[in-house]
Amino acid sequence: MRPVKNIKIKYHQEPSPPMNRPQKFLEAFAAMLKHSHYGYILDHFARIGTKCARCAVACPVHEATGRPEDIPCYRSELLLRVYRRHFTLEGRLQARIFGAPPLSDEDIDTMAEAFYRCTACRRCNFECPMGIDHGMITHLGRHILSEIGVVPKALHVSVREQLAGKTGNTSAIPLPALLDTLSFLEEELREQFNKEIKFPVDVEGAEYVFFAPVSDYLLEPDTLMGQAAVFFATGDSWTIGTGNYDGINYGLFYNDRFLEDIIKRELAEVRRLKGKKILIGECGHASRAAKVFVPAYGGEDAPPVINIIEYTCQAMESGKVRLRPDVIKERVTYHDPCNIARSGWIVDQPRKILRSFIKDFVEMEPHGCNNYCCGGGSGTVSVDEIRAFRTSIGGAKKAEQLRATGAQYVVAPCANCKKQLREVIEDHKLDMEVIGLHDLVLKAIAL
Amino acid sequence: MDALIEFGRGPLFRFAVAIALLGISRHAILSVIGFIRLRARVGDKRLAYGAIALNTLRRLNPLKYLVSSRWYYTVLSVAFHVGLILVPIFYLGHIRLWRSGLGFGWPALPGPVADVLSLITIVSAMLLLAARAWWKESRAISKAQDWLLPPLIAIAFLSGYLLAHPAQNPFDFSITMFVHVWVGDLLLLITPFTKIVHCTLLPFSQLVAEMAWRMVPGAGRDAVKTLGKEGQAI
Incomplete structure (x- = not known):
């Protein structure tokens, strides 16, 4: 894939009270290490990384931009470095002896962008010989940032409505x-x-x-x-x-x-x-x-x-549902949502359903557990102000895959993937329609 | 020079081995204790140990990585590690040293095999270093130890090879021995503190990865209490 011009992402945030952000970040980090399970995991990841950069070949964002900053290991290192420097004995000793710089506001801004360029699709996990879960590091980085008020407004407003709003739901x-x-x-x-x-x-x-x-x-x-x-x-x-x-x-x-x-x-x-x-x-x-x-x-x-x-x-x-094989004549492909496919949980089932009544079913390559993210994963699809990044960088590989299938329908059994893929299709001028799996079932079911 | 070599082969070597063994044992023990403690705290305690063990073996299988676009890295890495693991332990000269310290030994690799493995390790170490320098992604994420360790290992192996083949050694024997012994000791000494520690942590990786999303109930809220932000509106 030809490298795409980088787009810096900047998302809307709600105003936060003035604070010493590096200090607050470290306090939030320390509090999470104390109470959660992350300390054990981070300590292992911080020591075991060999910097082989193999993860780079698995990341659709890096594949699109070619920027070192988009290598999963590079991004994870932003948080692991803070962990080593401030929360390990060796790191504190090294900092004292060699005078390592403390966490800065600029570091926080770098993480604020990096952890939302990553869609936490966890495709890179398969490539890491050391087993580092970069998606989890992105998740923890976002958590700590959110505790100092750094979070896309779109996500925060949705959660507020769901947990404290009148309607109790995100829409x-x-x-x-x-x-x-x-x-x-x-x-x-x-x-x-x-x-x-x-x-x-x-x-x-x-x-x-x-x-x-x-x-x-x-x-x-x-x-x-x-x-x-x-x-x-x-x-x-x-x-x-x-x-x-x-x-x-x-x-x-x-x-x-x-x-x-x-x-x-x-x-x-x-x-x-x-x-x-x-x-x-x-x-x-x-x-x-x-x-x-x-x-x-x-x-x-x-x-x-x-x-x-x-x-x-x-x-x-079990024979309770019958799907008529003569209804859908168009070519159909299937997009694996990362959150249900990466672990292998839901990979075969949708294919069994689709192949039972779709005559012209084609796969994207790669697919299943090793699929590419739609480019809007981990909630970034809700952040409308970064659409250009999502579709032209995050979704570049997906657009290429979709185009190669020549399908009229792309089945995406995920609300977020559907929105993102519709935007990818629009921005890349592809001639296909995004549809839910049960939309096709509705067309073909014999009752 | 002789005194330095003897010091390197004697007290320093024993000290370095002790540091390396204690250091990596500490990491292994902490990994096990950390896992047991964590498992007691997480909400979902179900773990498929068989699947984790199988996954660990799958991850260690180098063939898995040959299909990647960086297959050459896999080939180099495997070539590098085979000699790196086998020669220090199974080279006859080293077994003699082990025997003098430990009081017992074990069967040695045939000399020509050890020679070939050593040469492969030297060449692959340098090629790995070149690949790191060449590939901008690797270059961008490399730290000092990533640049220093392959040449140090190559020096240890090259000096060892030359000591085993004095006719091919253009350097003074004592200097070669000094370099070999001291670089070997240095590598042992830094093992627990550098990425070499993956030699002991790697078998735990899939277990750790399995725990990566095992949340401790109430952790987020307890963290907020610690931060004094309890009760704040969302």
């Missing part, structure tokens, strides 16, 4: 509006299938309590209708809770205490409804956040977490 959809939307979708389904396909609300004791990325209720009606149609076909009990209907967890992108609070709100809703399982809609980060952190924060009786694609795949394999 600020009031409950009456949600209920209206569900009625409308039920009516649409009735027209399409001539059947009473419901979006059950507040059903106690349901097998599945459903958390869609709440923006789907505004933007992705076909995705939601496809999911309801699957449940109609299986006959399983499911419900949407009126106490919390948002699966989005932007805490994952910048602050652990919000991550935990949002998970606990999900758990509280499932317990209120006496539901048995958490079902997450088409959303990569919401799925990963629930899958990884419900067991972490939910105690020993934490409910299992299922992603809707897993559910639909099982339903299809």
Whole structure:
């Protein structure tokens, strides 16, 4: 890929009170090392790195810009250096003997940009022979920055609305509006299938309590209708809770205490409804956040977490869901959202579904666990002021992959990936449409 | 010179070995203790040890990295490490030294094999250094130790090779021996404090990576209390 001209990113932030930022950063860092698990992990990573730069070949941002500053190891070193210098005996001794400079305001600005150029897609993990998780270092760097007020306003405002706002969700959809939307979708389904396909609300004791990325209720009606149609076909009990209907967890992108609070709100809703399982809609980060952190924060009786694609795949394999193979004639490709694909959790299931009824299915190369990020991962897609960076640098490799498929549809089962890919397609002038997996299921399902 | 060599082969060598062994043992023990303590604190304690062990072996398999666009780095790195690990431990001359210190020895590598491995390590060390200098990405992230360690290792191996083949040695024997012994001791001494420590930490890497996202419940909120920001609006 030819190097792309670099674009410096600068995101809107909420005003913070004047402070000695380096001192506050170090205090926040020390507090996290004291209370969290990060000390053990960082200490290992800080000692083991061999600076082989192999990670450089895995990072789509570095691939686009060619800048050394975009090498994962270079970026991680920004935080590891602070850790070594201020929180290890050797580092403090070295600093005393050789006079290493202390953390500066400029260092903080550098980290503030670097940790939001990274989409924490964790593709570089596969390349690191030492096993360094650069995505986790980005995550911790963002957390510490957020404790001194350095965080994109877009993420912060969403989390505030979700945890402390009137609506309790990131898209600020009031409950009456949600209920209206569900009625409308039920009516649409009735027209399409001539059947009473419901979006059950507040059903106690349901097998599945459903958390869609709440923006789907505004933007992705076909995705939601496809999911309801699957449940109609299986006959399983499911419900949407009126106490919390948002699966989005932007805490994952910048602050652990919000991550935990949002998970606990999900758990509280499932317990209120006496539901048995958490079902997450088409959303990569919401799925990963629930899958990884419900067991972490939910105690020993934490409910299992299922992603809707897993559910639909099982339903299809058990014969409860039939998809007509003569409906979709266009060429289709599939984009793996990093948060569900990197670990290998949801890679085969969507392909089984798609291959069962799509005649012209093509893969992007590489794909699956080794996929390329859409360029808007880890919440950066919500930061509209960095769109030029996201699409022309972060999404450059993805645009190249999409173009090579010649597909008419790119299936992206993730609210954030959908938005980002639509912008990538628009900015790169590609002739294709982004669609949810259940949008296609809706077209092909036989009821 | 002879006194310096004897000092390097005797007390300094024993001291260097002690520092290296104690240092890397400390890292290994701290890794285990740290893991046990952390596991007790994290919310999700389920760990698939078998999968972690398998993943560790997969990561150590150099063939995995041959498909990368930096395959040559893999080839060089493997070539470099084979001799680096085997020759110091299994070269006959070294076993004699070990035996004099430890009171026991072990089978040695055949001389020609040790020679070939030494030459491969010397050449690959220099090529790795050249690759680091050539490739701007590696250059950009390199620190002093990244530049200094390969030549130091190459010097230790070259001097050792020349000592084993006096007919090919253009330098004075004593000087060569002095360089070999003191550079070897230096490498042992810095092992726990430099990236060479990956020799002991690497087997723990996948376990650590597995713990990287195992949050401690309440950690973020406790940190906020420590910072005196409790109760502040979001």
